[in-house]
Amino acid sequence: xxxxxxxxxxxxxxxxxxxxxxxxxxxxxxxxxxxxxxxxxxxxxxxxxxxxxxxxxxxxxxxxxxxxxxxxxxxxxxxxxxxxxxxxxxxxxxxxxxxxxxxxxxxxxxxxxxxxxxxxxxxxxxxxxxxxxxxxxxxxxxxxxxxxxxxxxxxxxxxxxxxxxxxxxxxxxxxxxx
Numbered sequence: 001x002x003x004x005x006x007x008x009x010x011x012x013x014x015x016x017x018x019x020x021x022x023x024x025x026x027x028x029x030x031x032x033x034x035x036x037x038x039x040x041x042x043x044x045x046x047x048x049x050x051x052x053x054x055x056x057x058x059x060x061x062x063x064x065x066x067x068x069x070x071x072x073x074x075x076x077x078x079x080x081x082x083x084x085x086x087x088x089x090x091x092x093x094x095x096x097x098x099x100x101x102x103x104x105x106x107x108x109x110x111x112x113x114x115x116x117x118x119x120x121x122x123x124x125x126x127x128x129x130x131x132x133x134x135x136x137x138x139x140x141x142x143x144x145x146x147x148x149x150x151x152x153x154x155x156x157x158x159x160x161x162x163x164x165x166x167x168x169x170x171x172x173x174x175x176x177x178x
Contacts, residue, residue, distance in 0.1 A: 001026070001072030003173055004099050006082050007108035007148060008117075008141050010124030012158040012165065013076035016108060019166045021074040024173065029075045034061050052088045055080070059089035079140075083147050104173050105153040108165075112157055114145055120159055 003020065005013040014030050021028035032042060035058055039045055046054045058078055065075065082100070086093040099105055110120035121141045122134055149155060154172055158165050 002066075002102070002104065003072075003074040003169075004102055004105040004153075005074065005076045005108055006099070006105065006151065006153065007079065007158075008121050008144060009079040009137075010121045011079075011108040011110060012162070013079075013108055015162060016158065016165055016169065017074045017076040019162065020169050020173075023166060023170050024072070024074070027070065027073040029065060029073050031058060031061060031075060031078045031081065034065075035078070052085070055084040055088040056092075059084065059092050059095055062095060063091060080144070082151060083144050100151050100153060102153075105151075106169060106172065107148050107151055107153050107155045108158050109145075109148060109155065110157065110159045112149060112155060114142075116159070117145060118142060 003017075003024070003026065005017050005020075007013055014032075017030065018028045020026075035042060035045075035054075038061065039057060042054065045057075058081060062075070062077070062081070065073075077099070082096060084092055084096075086096065089095075109117050110124070111117045118138055118141050122137045125137045126134060156165060156168060156172075
C-alpha cells in the first residue's frame with residue numbers, strides 16, 4: 001500500500017505528497033528528509049563521497065522503508081532516484097522496475113511541455129536555499145525530462161492549483177491496488 005511520487009526537484013512531490021497522504025489517511029515519507037536525517041546534508045554527502053555513494057544509500061533507504069515503514073504510505077522519491085545508474089546498488093535495477101510498474105506510481109512534472117517544464121522547474125528550484133545555479137538546474141531537468149515522461153506511470157502536471165493536483169491523484173489511487 002504505497003503511492004510513489006517521481007519527478008524533478010521543484011515538481012511538488014513533497015507538497016503534493018503530504019497533502020495526498022493526509023487525504024488518503026496514509027503516512028508521508030520524503031526520501032530526501034530521511035536521507036538527511038540519517039546521513040546529514042545531501043550536498044555535503046555528494047561532495048564528500050560522490051553521487052554514486054549517495055544514490056546507493058538512497059536505494060538502500062527506500063528498500064528499508066519497504067520492511068520498516070508501516071503501510072500504507074506516500075513516498076516522495078529523490079529527484080534523481082529513477083535516473084540512478086543501476087550499478088549504484090545491487091538491487092537498483094529491480095527497485096526501478098518495481099516502482100515503474102507499480103499501479104500507484106505517478107510522475108509529477110510542472111508541465112509535459114519540455115520548455116515550460118524547464119522554465120518552471122528552474123524558477124521553483126532557484127527559490128530553494130540549496131539551489132544550484134540556474135544553468136545547472138536547467139541542464140539537470142533537460143537531461144532527466146525524457147526519462148521521467150518515458151516511465152510507464154501516469155503523468156501529472158503540477159502547474160495547476162495544488163487542490164486540483166491532489167484531487168486527480170486521489171481519484172487515480174481510488175481503483176489502484178496499492
